[in-house]
Amino acid sequence: MEKKIDVLYAEDDQYTAEMIKMFLEEQEFNVRIAGDGAQAWNVFRYCPPDLLLLDLEMPGKDGLELVRLVRETNKRIPIIFYSAHMDVAKELEAIKLGADDCIHKNGDKDLLLLKLRNIYHRITRDEKDPHIYFLSEATKYNAIAGLLTINGKKIFLKSMDARLLQLLCVKMHEIAGDEYLIRGLWGNVQEQNKENALRKTIKHLRDLLGADTSLLIKNDYGEGYVLTSCKFPERN
Structure with missing residues (x-):
């Protein structure tokens, strides 16, 4: 430094x-x-x-x-x-x-x-x-503006995608549990009623991040999702 x-x-x-x-x-x-x-x-x-x-x-x-x-x-x-x-x-x-x-x-x-x-x-x-999250060497996210930048290309996210990415950024490299994500996106609703909607929103965000092949949103089945980089070391 x-x-x-x-x-x-x-x-x-x-x-x-x-x-x-x-x-x-x-x-x-x-x-x-x-x-x-x-x-x-x-x-x-x-x-x-x-x-x-x-x-x-x-x-x-x-x-x-x-x-x-x-x-x-x-x-x-x-x-x-x-x-x-x-x-x-x-x-x-x-x-x-x-x-x-x-x-x-x-x-x-x-x-x-x-x-x-x-x-x-x-x-x-x-x-x-x-208030910017540096997700990789190629990608950063401005959570205030909802602005995703990948390899210099700027993408203004819709509100649901922006909120989901912020929730994942806060927990980057850690499991963001289903309850945490669902309540963060939709408030105090029945979790089982939003699981399919969460999966669809995750899929759409994966597509948006697809230009940066170093970034992953992994599904930890039964627990939640992890936003991480392929360069981040796996831990046992």
Whole structure:
């Protein structure tokens, strides 16, 4: 990296906070720790970081409240949730409030590192509009504009395709469960009534992404779908 990315990490578990701080600083990030949401909010107001890494459940102010406060004053700063307490409803609420990524703590730390580096590219390569997901060397997606760019070709997505791609981008390289996708697209409906519609929407999005052969939307039968790249290493 040409510059260290300044991360403000809000985490009330001291052991986890120090472990992640050590891991990320070995990878050339600078990490400041806030022990709860209230402290994180105070630090953010007076000394804003390059990005926010948040736990969900914290004393003082929880992660969702913190995102709400931050987005009232700053629409651009990237926000990643890193929590063991994410369920579908909370995850979708986090995205609605303006979170860019949600990662489960039980996952591989390399996935956290990958997503933070993706954020780095958003900051350095598209500073005027950082809400962009770099899906591969050839493809990026502007979730605010619903604009998919593949090999320089711009495609403005219809609302359902745009929403689905954003939901998959937030969970990139992780399983996006059927319930998460269905509720994210259609709200609180009976899941079994929308499974066929979800499959059709996935198929249409696969067709749109087809020009980039490095990108895959894999079906993890019985679990959900994974947006990934053929260059991303498989994990057992």
